[in-house]
Amino acid sequence: MKILITGGLGFIGQHLIGKLRDTGHHELIVVDNLSEQVHSSKTIDPGTADISLIVAGVEDYLAYEHVLDGLDVVIHLAAQTGTGQSMCRTSDYVESNVQGTAQLFDALARKHKNLESLHVVLASSRAIYGEGQYETSMGSPVTPRPRSRTQLEAGQYEITEAEGSSLTRALPTIESASLDPGSLYAASKLMQEYQLRYFCEMTGAEHSIFRLQNVYGPGQALDNPYTGVLGVFFNRARAGQELYLFEQGGATRDFVYVSDVVNTLARNLGSPTNQPVNVGTGCPISIGRVAKMIRDGVGGNAPIIPSNRYRIGDIRHAYADVSKLNQLVDTQQFIDFETGVADYITWAGNQEPAADGSERAYAEYLRFFQ
Ligand SMILES: NC(=O)c1ccc[n+]([C@@H]2O[C@H](COP(=O)([O-])OP(=O)(O)OC[C@H]3O[C@@H](n4cnc5c(N)ncnc54)[C@H](O)[C@@H]3O)[C@@H](O)[C@H]2O)c1
Known part of the structure; x- marks a missing residue:
């Protein structure tokens, strides 16, 4: 297959390239702008020498439109990915994630001569x-409103019904749940889904949309404080610095190991889903527990500080309903969090120590919102 991967030199993209190399004789073309935030201290993995690399933003279609005709698959990974950062740098996020996607699809529509044979995969x-x-x-499902700033300031982190009564528990999120993005990043990812759907409706191209939960694993940028809580905790634990738990550490996320994500993407290349599919483990893990696992795995006695820090746009609980995903892959075989974190710590421990930028990122956020 002839495959274009946008953002292919990022965390997920590099794993995906490795997987596609192992599983077939594909012609791989990557468009990546080598965003400094992701690539500042890394050289490109020499293993990427056999791909065609075009260093450009997806919004700069002139740099890559000549490679679009004849593609079998486009895997669209390129995006700016920081939830908190997106609230302070809205125009950058719209330019990369929304305008970039628009330019990619417009260029495909102009240059690809047989769009009905094209499969576009989106990492939503x-x-x-x-x-x-x-x-x-009463046992019925409900989609609550996001927490207000007043609630967060008062330390009322758990989700309540409109009249303030508490809800019993977060349910796993199914694909048909209401869509209510709480940050500019999230809104830009939803916009990408709409852009993809309309592109396919107009052109006859097929698509797959994978709604990824929190992906983690070796290769995740350690020096990008805007995304990836494991990296923040790892850097601080290694330096013996305090690990601050936002919202007292009670928020939960569904952490899915990167190889399970790329295996799912790679298996599906020849069979478009033409609908959104959650990709996660279905198991929620609290951020407090993540901090403890990282600190204990690293060793040392960096203090773990439950704090009342919060960020507008963050959500409290998130884990996937994986019923649809189980029709594509067996999530029972996914790597469990204990094993995955141990692998991650081994990998991260072999990297050059990265300066912690999380306090700077938080200060930037506070300057913007106060
Ligand atoms: N990692 C996660 O937990 C997670 C969760 C949900 C969704 N996703 C989605 O998966 C995709 C890949 O995420 P990742 O974790 O590998 O991120 P990453 O930041 O490691 O990689 C993104 C890559 O895209 C490149 N890039 C950024 N803006 C670009 C642009 N305008 N044009 C071209 N290249 C650009 C960067 O240089 C980088 O190599 C993103 O679309 C992200 O929204 C990731």
């Missing part, structure tokens, strides 16, 4: 659901 995000679904004390 769980973030588009916002808080997802909860269960009321």
Whole structure:
């Protein structure tokens, strides 16, 4: 297959390239702007020497439109990915994630001569659901409103019904749940889904949309403080610095190991889903527990500080309903979090120590919102 991967030199993209090399004789073309935030201290993996690399933003279609005709698959990974950062740098996020996607699709429409044979895969995000679904004390599912700034300032982190009564538990989020993105990043990922759907409706191209939960694993940028809580905790634990838990550490996420994600993407290349599919484990893990696992795995006694820090746009609980995903792959075979974190710590421990930028990122956020 002739495959274009946008953002292919990022965390997920590099794993995907490795997987596609192992599984077939594909011609791989990558468009990546080598965003400094992701690539500042890394040289490109020499293993990428056999791909055709075009260093450009997806929004700069003139740089890559000549490679579009004849593609079998486009895997669209290129995006700016920081939830908190997106709230302070809205025009950058719209330019990369929304305008970039528009330019990619417009260029495909102009240059690809047989769009009905094209499969476009989008790495969307769980973030588009916002808080997802909860269960009321009467046992019925409900989609709550996001927490207000007043609630967050008062330390009322758990989700309540409109009249303030508490909900019993977060439910796993199904693909048909309401979509209510809580940040500019999330809104831009939802916009990408719409852009893809309309492109395919107009052109006859097929598509797959994978709504990824929190992906983690070796290769995740350690020096990008805007995304990837494991990296933030790892850097600080290694330096013996405090690990600050936002919202007292009680928020939960569904952490899915990167190789399970890329195996799912790679298996599906020849069979478009033409609908969104969640990609996660279906198991929520609290951020407090993540911090403890990282600190204990690294060793040392960096203090773990439950704090009342919060960020507008963050959600409280998130985990996937994986029923649809199980029709494509067996999530029972996914790597469990304990094993995955141990692998991650081994990998991260072999990297050059990265300066922690999380305090700077938080200060930037506070300057913007106060
Ligand atoms: N990692 C996660 O937990 C996660 C979760 C949900 C969704 N996703 C989605 O998966 C995709 C890949 O994420 P990742 O974790 O590998 O991120 P990453 O930041 O490691 O990689 C993104 C890559 O895209 C490149 N890039 C950024 N803007 C670009 C642009 N305008 N044009 C071309 N290249 C650009 C960067 O240089 C980088 O190599 C993203 O679309 C992200 O929204 C990731």
